Amino acid sequence: MQIDKQTVIDLIKNRGDHDQAAQAESELPDQVDTDQHQDLLGKFGVNPAELLGGGGAGGIAGKLGL
Template identity: 40%
Template sequence: MKIEKAKIVELLRSRGDNAMAQEADKRLPPQIDTDQHAEQLSKLGLSPQDLIAKLGSGGLLS
């Protein structure tokens, strides 16, 4: 699955984690492949399954 970086940054900010949101904005590509970028997501405290559950189809690209 691919997810827009902006949706991940927005999710982190909504949780009050501005530092991680800034880190995600700097380090992640514009489109995140949940399989390819699983390690980077993990460093941000996110799992692909959680992202899909929290963002639903609104943040998904494919």
């Protein structure tokens, strides 16, 4: 699934890790593919399930009303 880079950065910032968010901002592509970029997401401690809503209320699925 394609997810906007800002969604990933916001998730990292919400955890209070602003240094890692800044690093992710410089390293992630504008559109993050949860399958293709799984290793890169893992580098920043982001589980793709978090982005899709499986890891808590802050996932993208909650934001999309899914």
